[in-house]
Amino acid sequence: MVKCSNSLIGILNVFSLILSVVILGGGIWLSKHGSTECESFFQKATIAVGVFLLLVSVAGVIGACCGVSWLLWLYLVVMFLLIILLFCFAIFGFVVTNKGAGEALSGKGYKEYRLGDYSNWLQKRVNDNKNWAKIRSCLQDSKICQHLLEDKSADEQAFDRRKLSSLESGCCKPSIDCGFTYANGNWTAGTAPPSDNPDCKAWNNDPARLCYSCQSCKAGFLDNIKSLWKRMAVLIVVVWVILVIIYSVGCCAFRNNRESNAWKHRYP
Structure with missing residues (x-):
């Protein structure tokens, strides 16, 4: 039986x-x-x-x-x-x-993300060109920056008040220390001395490029992974x-x- x-x-x-x-x-x-x-x-x-x-x-x-x-x-x-x-x-x-967290900025609705704040193991994964090429392709296919690109009416003050996700902050705009100015959906170099941040040279207003090659984009991706992991922990x-x-x-x-x-x- x-x-x-x-x-x-x-x-x-x-x-x-x-x-x-x-x-x-x-x-x-x-x-x-x-x-x-x-x-x-x-x-x-x-x-x-x-x-x-x-x-x-x-x-x-x-x-x-x-x-x-x-x-x-x-x-x-x-x-x-x-x-x-x-x-x-x-x-x-x-x-x-x-490890790792976004840096809150005074008067900004979003945070800035630095790759060096995250674990060495994660940094090695996203710094691998082959890995990042696949991740970048996924980010571009997801069109995470599309709604920001379509809004041409916002000025820099209005943009600063936006509540951006870690991916939007890291991949869809240049880093704050680059000193770029925002107008009509585009970012242009300001009059301040150039920053030594390599992301400043990597930024491009082309919708297909933006800051997808930036260290900040990689950091934003890792912060997103961290947030997803916290939600997955219960499951x-x-x-x-x-x-x-x-x-x-x-x-x-x-x-x-x-x-x-x-x-x-x-x-x-």
């Missing part, structure tokens, strides 16, 4: 099996309709997650409901590795995103707890299978 834990692990994996089909469907849809590099990355990641979840779910369902102990054992090994990896990923994420903890519960139930199902098989061998 299949015990409660076997039934429960089977039901849980049926739900995850359905979820894997939905994820796979999303990945296939992206592969048919995606055209940008960002969409290409997400479609591959989505399909990979969907296939992995599908295989794990099938192993869990067959192992628990059909009493296949070796398949359930394999399922438990994978679940254990997932629990360990998710725990390590959470700790690593907190460590690398612990990660919830998923980790759920995995631990499923793993515990799976262990009970595995023990039930062994006891059932031992009983059949003893009393055929």
Whole structure:
């Protein structure tokens, strides 16, 4: 007789099996309709997650409901590795995103972001030309600066009162220490002595360039990652707890299978 834990692990994996089909469907849809590099990355990641979840779910369902102990054992090994990896990923994420914050400016509605304020590991990732080329392509495709470029009526005082996100502040305008002046949607060099900030030379009013090559844009991207990580932290903890519960139930199902098989061998 299949015990409660076997039934429960089977039901849980049926739900995850359905979820894997939905994820796979999303990945296939992206592969048919995606055209940008960002969409290409997400479609591959989505399909990979969907296939992995599908295989794990099938192993869990067959192992628990059909009493296949070796398949359930394999399922438990994978679940254990997932629990360990998710725990390590959470700790690593907190460590690398612990440093860095925007600098508040007097009379400004936005903050300034400096790449050197963030962890060395993150700095190395965005300073890699290959990595940043992909990130820059994603930022350009997202058109984060579009609404700022379209507003030609705002003067510099009105622009300074804007509540800009870290990406908008870092990528859509020059750094404040460059001394540029704003008018009719364009920034021009002022009369102040040139700053030694390399971002000042990297800035360009061309909508395709702006400050996407600036250190401030990289810092704004990292600050955005930090903010996203804080929001993801709660979800990660919830998923980790759920995995631990499923793993515990799976262990009970595995023990039930062994006891059932031992009983059949003893009393055929």
